[in-house]
Structure formats: C-alpha cells, structure tokens
Amino acid sequence: MLRASAACEAAGIPSSTLVCEGFLQQAAFTAVGLGMPNLPVAAIPGHPGVQSDEELARNIADVTFPQIVENLTRQPQAAVLSTEPAQRSIVFAGSFDAVNTCFEENEWSDGLPVVPPTLDRVEAFLRFTDLAPDASLGVMLPDQRNASVWSVAVNGVMAGCAPRYMPVLLAIAEALCDPEYGVEHSGNTPGAETLIVVNGPIIKQLGFNFEQGVMRDGFRANTSVGRFLRLLLRNVAGFLPHKTDKATFGGTWRVAIAENEDVLARIGWEPMSAEFGFSRGENVVSLARYTGGDVIVSVNGDTPEAMLPYIADAILRQTSWQMTFTMSATFGMLRPMLLLSPILAERLAGAGWSKHDVKRYLFEHARMPAEKLERLMRDWTNHVDCDLAALARLGKVPKSFHASDDPGRLVPLVFHPDDFTIAVTGDPMRTNAYTLSHNGTLGYPVGKRILLPRAWDDLIAGREA
Template sequence: MSNQSQTEQSLEEINQSLYRQGMTDGLPVIPPTEERVDEMLRGTDADRDDVVGELGNNENALTVEKLASNAVMAGCLPPYMPVLEAGARALADPDSNSIQFSVSTGSWAYQWVVNGPVREKLDIASSSGAFGPSYHANQTIPRALGIAYRNTAKIYPGEKDMGVMGNPYKFSFLAGENEEASPWEPYHVTQGFDADDSTISLAGPNGWVQWFPPENTAEHVLRGMIRNTPESMRASSGEDLNATITHFVNPYNAEELEKADLSKDEIKEYMVENSWRTTNEYTRSFDTGEKVPPRQSKQYRDVDSINVVAMGGPGRVNAIAGTSIGGPVTHEIEFPNNWDDLVEEYVAETEWVPTDGFYD
C-alpha cells in the first residue's frame, strides 16, 4: 500500500480495505506504511527480501519484509523482530505440523512459550495473568505470527481453515516461563539449549483447562494433573502421531512438588503409570444395545508426550493445554547488533506492578 493512497484514506477506510482483502484478524490494525515497516526492520540484521520460512501446503515464502509488515499491523515494536523471526522459523519447521493445526476441523491454536533473558528485556509476562490481557508483547507477538501465517498461506475460515468452532486463543496464546519461581530447569534447557539462550517454543493445542487441587500437597497436585485432564485429551509421542499435552504448574504447587523431591521426569513417569482409565459406560450400537466390554487405556502413553512448564503467579490455579497435534518445536532467538539500544528506546516500564505475595 503506497503512502499516497494511505494519506488519501482515513484510518477507518484503510482498516475496512485490509479487512475486505482478508488481511486482518477482524480487529483494527495499524496501517503498514513504508515508514512504519522500515522502522520495524530496524529490529533485524537480515535483508528485507530474505525468506524466513515457507508456510502452508503451497510453500508460500514469508520474507523478512512481509513479516515486518504483519508485525506493524499487529501493533508490535521493532525490538520484537528477533522473537518474530524465530517464531516464523518454528511455524515453518516441518516438525511443528503447523499446517495441520492451522486448517483442521479441531480448531487448534498456536501455543507459544518464551524462555531465557529475552523475557525480562521485552517485558514478556510469565507471572500473574501471563496468558491474559494487559501485556503488550504477550498479545502482539502471537497476533503478528498468526496474521503472518494467515496472509502468507492464504488461510480463510470455511475455505482452508476448517475449524468447526474456531479457537479464541488462536492468535493470543503466548507467555514466558516463570523461570525465577520454578524449582526445575527451564523448559528450553530440557530441549537442549543453554539457560542463557533465549528461545520460543511452538505447540498446537485445541483445548485449555484450569484447575486447582483441594489441598496443596504433592499427592493432590499429581492426582489433579491426571484427573483434570479431559478424557478427550490423549497424549502419545511417535512418528505417526505426536500428540502432546502441556501442564502449566503455578509456583505455589511447583514448590510442593519440589519439597517431595520430584523432578519433571519423575512427574511425567507418575502420570504415565497412573493414567489408566476404564471405559464401560458406552454401547457399541444404538440399535442392538450391544455392550462394549470394559477396557482400559492410558491417557498418557509415554513421558515424551508430556510437557511441564512453570507458569503464573501467586495462587493454586494450574492449567492444561492439549491435545497438540504438532510439535512442540523450540527455536533460538538471534539478536541484531543494535538490539539493546532498540529495547531501551522502545520498551517502557509499566506504572503498575503485579503483586509478589502468595495467597490461596
């Protein structure tokens, strides 16, 4: 869109034009003028014509300039570009299976977890309300990546995106891991990265459940992680189907698990060993009423299908996201030489500060 055409149109007219072309997520966007896109490109050392990745079944190329343009529309700041580039590489990673959870009838979302020093630098929330509103980076980064995928792969509801219900978290599901309050090694370290590396991880869940244990003991937390996983969520790793579930454990409950000397691996092993469910309440045929013999199946088939991430602030509420039919994949975030200066220039401290105290 040229500068001349934009100056002749009002903000409302530009938004309506972009909306009619299917280039937005339905919410108002910031017009991607040449000046704004050029400013966004200050956040990367890559050439604007470089291809970050190929998206969709037709392997449509997402260039750095196109990514920057979508980032402008989503309201991102220039220092967010390194995170966006790493996120785009994750979307283009064949192991992410992003095309499947972008178009499937199951209405999957893009789930992002950010690790490392970049969280503090960009004020990416990981404590109270991390997955909710109020945090600029948490909201605009996933929105930009979602719009970029949509516009690059040309995915529209009822045409390629066949989600029956749709998913309210599709373009807004991002938070940092609360590494400082976690008793365990960070998620990206379990994926083979160094603690000082900054990374972004992608999965594709279609469900989200919040729950809390009746008592704050390790036993109640472990049982709750299994019992509160809906029966429709099944987890099994493997080449044919990599179906994973992520457990977001609040620091309060994580502390109780740590007191019981339980590592992440031991938590996963407990869940696999104790997730047997018996099914005997259904009939095979409505016509004949033939009974289905009681049978047992594991909700969690193996430890590789379970992810444990420390997340959230004070309180006993935990969350479960799944089943993801893609990934998870983790990609390192690489920064341009001028990145610290951009952070200082653009990232403002909030005037309100979340509470640090714990409560029930």
C-alpha cells in the same frame, strides 16, 4: 490429497481428488496456493461419517463417479494466477479508517483494527534484525508463500507489536515453517489454536507477563505477539475463514505466555526450552497447537502424593479423541500440556521432586481403561479398529498398553513420561494449574532460538522501539 494430485498433474498424469461437499471451497483455494487453480476434484455429497452404506454408495455412483470420469478424460480449462504486491509497494493510501476498511475488504485483517503498515513503521522493525528484508525463513502452506523478513515485519506492525519484538516474531515464523510443526494443518476442522511459550532473558527485556493473568490480554508483548501469529497464518500461509480455514468452531488467538524463570532457577527445574535441546539462559520461543484447555482450581495438599492425583485426573478428563495421535498412524505423537503455578512447582520441588518425577507420576496415573480406549478408537472416532494386544505384538505400542488381557486394565495416554510438557507460570501465590489438549502432529511442538541483532543491547538501551 490435492498435493498428490498436483504432483501427478505436473508429471503429466491425469488426476481427480475426492473432496467432501463441505471442503469444496477449501480445495479451490488450496489449489490456487499450489499454483494449479484448475486441479480437477470430484465432490462427495454431504459427509460420509453420517451416511449409511446405502446412502454413500448411491451418492458415489450418481454424483462422484461421473465427475471422476470427466476429470480423467477431459482437459481442464486454462487458468491464470493473480500477482501479488512486491515489497515496498504502496497498496493503499488514505485515513486510518479507510486503511482498515481496505484491509478488511481484502481479507488482510482479523476483524480488529490494524496498525497501518507504513514503510516507516516496517523499517523500524527491520532495525531489530541483522537479516536482509528479502531473506526467507521458509515457505508456508497451503499458499506456498515465502515467509520473508519483510512479511514478518509487516504483520508485526499490523498486530500492534513494538519494533523490539522483531526477533521473537522471526523465531515464531521460523517455527511455523518447520515441517515438524505442520503449518499446513492450521485450518483443519478441530480448530486448534497455537500456544506460544517464551523462555530466556528476553522475557524481562520485552516486558512479557509471566505472573497473574498470564493467559489473558492486557500486556502488549503477550497480546500483540499472539495476535501476530494469527495474522501471519492469514496473510502469509493463507488461512482464511470459510475458505482454507475449516475450523468447525475454532477459537480466537491465544496470547503468548512466558515461563517464570526466576522460580525455575530457584527450585532447580529446567525451563520448557530444555525439552527442545536448549540451555537455561538461551532466548527461545516454542509453539504447539492445542484444541482446548481447562483450569484446575485449588490443588490442595502439602505433598506431591496429595496434590498430583487431582492434576492427573484433570488431564485424563481433558483427553478423549486426541488419543488418535497415540494409537493411529502417528503412533506416540500426543504431547499433553500442563501449566503449573509457581507455588505448586515450589511445593513439588521442595519435596525433592524433579520435573521428570512429575511427568513419571502423570504417566503412571493419568490412565484410562483399555476397553474404553479401544472403543474410543473403534466406535466413537471411527479411526481404526484398535486391538491393543495385536499392536503390542507388532511393536507399534509399548508393552504398557498390553500388560494383561484384562479389559479393565489401565493404559497410559502417551508412550513415555517425557511426552508430557510442563511449564511454570501464572499467579505465584495461587494453587491452580491448567491443562491443554494437544493436537498431535497437526501442530507438533517445536522450539527455535531467538536470534538477536548484534546491536541488541544498544537498541534496547536506547529504547528506539
């Protein structure tokens, strides 16, 4: 709501944004990012979700309402915005330890030692792009800071990336700037973390792990690229813990993963990048935010009919409040993720099943009772009084959500089979899978082409990085 308040104030209309007590500091820092550090806010004591109607009414009358009146009738104090260093500015000089102390004190570090982004190191990254250093990839909220090629290189250096990773880093930055992804939600309270998936020949060129331990640190490309994303969110978008990042629990950054395209080609399945309109053989990076996940161990069976019930059940058990992205204001925007180990994908394909066939099975079998979904939405998450019959009559949900009036009927998690996302990766000889719970529009899946510099082949062959 602060963005709406900023628009009103810019038009000369007084405003007052209602902010729960736990978000007051986030509101203050977000207002700075909007260029209006003195935006007036009115506090709501505590959290309305755990207050009785009487408590909430008393808090509004005694605390919030007087602040609203003052905000609408008194001119806020003037405020001055601080300036930031320009490109190639030397912000500090000193030893490795001293640099890291400086970066930590200024909240530029994620708490781990960073590689000092010296001019020479940054320039080495810039050799791996044809874009100008000051070229903009977009603007990132909440700080509304320009994501420049230079800033990408700086954060890539800090994360420990190799210069040759630069095209991947630029594609990630471009994806974060895509309005469909919704980077402004990266500090929301569920604390979801982004998963990066890489497709194309660049996987092997840069040494991305796509086999055993694919989601674990230990490979420079996967690890440092994953860390880069979190540093970019911190230093360019402006998400700082205890300030604009309000994750209730959160998690550390996820390493970037890559698909096993050798297996995909062998079994005739399209890579995940195809879901964003790209062809096999194109270098692509895709991003989406997930609140959590769980491994599905020992998927036994020699037929799809024997294997998939276990996987469908696991996906169902991993999905609860996320159904708000199916049934609330963003109808049909839930995109659950499934990672299949190569041996499972090979068995399914060997039985004649396509990736779409697997998605169709999950759509038809990963289902919950209608009465549970309605209670989840109405009572447990307090989002909306969910009436599936009414929503179906209004055309807001497909008929599959109201096939009958039986409260025990089973309804799907998503609107369409292709709303499930599937990637093939991990230990080639283990019968395990992994499911991730999607954070809906607050990190919606997007894919971007990785643009290579004209001299890519020479740069890679010369191992300049």
